[in-house]
Amino acid sequence: MAMRTSPESPMPVGRVSRLIGEWIDRLGAVWVEGQITQLSRRPGAGVVFLTLRDPAQDISLTVTCFRAVFDKVADVVTEGARVVVLGKPEWYAPRGQLSLRAAEIRAVGVGELLARLERLKRELAAEGLFAPERKRRLPFLPGRIGLVTGRASAAERDVLENARLRWPAVRFAVRNVAVQGVHAVPQVIDAVRELDADPSVEVIVIARGGGSVEDLLPFSDEALVRAVAACATPVVSAIGHEPDSPLLDLVADLRASTPTDAAKRVVPEVGEEVARVEQLRERARWCARALVEREERGLRATVDRPVLAEPHRLVEEHEERLVMAVDRGRRVLGHLLDRADAELSHTAARVVALSPAATLRRGYAVLRRPDGSVLRSAAEAGAGEELRARLADGEVGVVVTEPSGGGAVAEGAPAGTRVPDAPGREEESPVGGGS
Incomplete structure (x- = not known):
């Protein structure tokens, strides 16, 4: 129970210690595990003192037991051993010290430790x-x-x-x-x-x-x-x-x-590392040599190619092909021009051959009325009708003197002129200068 105290009526230390002891006396026996750090067995003494410590924490507890209790495990328990103790807590009021009165001590076995x-x-x-x-x-x-x-x-x-x-x-x-x-x-x-x-x-x-x-x-x-x-x-x-x-x-x-x-x-190990470094160096040298040799072989193969052995040969070959192409182009162009010229000459000759002027130069004439209409038949010409005769080098006026079914005679027409006797048709007939 909580004690009633105050600054005016404090509780003495001794009474506090006795109250703690009374409370601890009401506790029952407990099993405690720890490690023995100190062991005191005085010759002739009936009590053995132990110091039990928690290995995981810096906490110690004093343990007392009768010699008869300790003698049961004296052969297997020494300082540093782990033990399990059945004891009752005790409080020594004059010193304010907690201890444990051991009724049984058991050494922790290897099997239990392993478990x-x-x-x-x-x-x-x-x-x-x-x-x-x-x-x-x-x-x-x-x-x-x-x-x-x-x-x-x-x-x-x-x-x-x-x-x-x-x-x-x-x-x-x-x-x-x-x-x-x-x-x-x-x-x-x-x-x-x-x-x-x-x-x-x-x-x-x-x-x-x-x-x-x-x-x-x-x-x-x-x-x-x-x-x-x-x-x-x-x-x-x-x-x-x-x-x-x-x-x-x-x-x-x-x-x-x-x-x-x-x-x-x-x-x-320094020797192993030195050997490993030397191996790596040798491998690096081998790789470098292999790379250089491979590149040298590739370079030699490239240099030995004809294009590099005779560098002008490639240009000359291209030059020859270019000259041949130019010559071929010129020949083809010449053939095309010759053919076109021949076709043009033939066409011009045909045009000239079919030209009315060429016909007029051969001695023919074209008779026209004053209104410009062309006389195509002798039946169309009347006696005394004035006509215009178109010749190769000019025109002359003519007068029809004798119309006939066989063709009218135009007065004043040059010799060799044939008056057309039908429209659209010209006949080669000299035109006389008579009546």
Whole structure:
């Protein structure tokens, strides 16, 4: 129940502590899991003191138990072991300290640990922390490598020595931490976060040598797995040996079977790279030579062509064809002109042959009345009728003196003139100058 207090009537600290103790005394026994960080067994003492710590958080709890209770598990429980304790919370009022009076202690077995790890593995996998698409590629030649490992450990030596043998200029940022025990998880998390915040570090390697399942438990801790998943820098897990597989291997961007393998996977071997560069150079030279040779062959084939061997030959051939075409055009044009000239001459000759003037030049004449009508028949002419005779070089006047059915005689007409005796018909008959 809430206590009635005020600035004028405050509650003493001792009473508050006693009230807390009374409330805790009403609690029943609970099962608590944790890791033993301190173990105190004084010879002859009937009480054993333990410090139980939560591996995932920085919280500790003092546990007391009778020696008879602890002796049942004394052979399997040591500092660093994970245990499950059945105890009743107690409050020591004079000091204001909470403790746990243990009635039973059980060591967490390997089988139970593996079952718990399997459940945690499924939960994290369901969240997508182990998905392959989250994996990032390591840089080809990192400028600086972050290394999280135990101080002066074989894992640290393997990584540093093998990396420098492969690439002597490699640089490391080493963070020595506890790799087992109650302080391993927070120290590893702090080191990983520190290296991840360093922009010069391009890849982080977490390395530890082999050990038992209990020794490798910190690298399956949920807090550490989530811290690695949140890193922006690629992380390489090199924990234990090939058969060992903590959860850190699943969340890391690359799993190395051993610390030595991590050094080989992170740093390229200088000799191999030099050989690869030389191979690429030789391939580039071969490609360049092949390209030049191919172009030279094409150039030689082009130069050997007749058009380039005798460059004037093409012009001469075109000149010959042009001259032949011009000559052919002239011949064709000449033939056409000759034919047209012949046709024109024939037409002109026909026109001249059919011309009345040509007929008049042969000695014929055309008789017309004064009104211009042409006399076409001798019967049309009357005696004494005056007519006009059209000759080749002019006209003369004539007078009809003797009309007859055989043709009238026109007086004054030149000799050889024939008076037409029918319309539309001219007969060749001389015209006399008599009556």
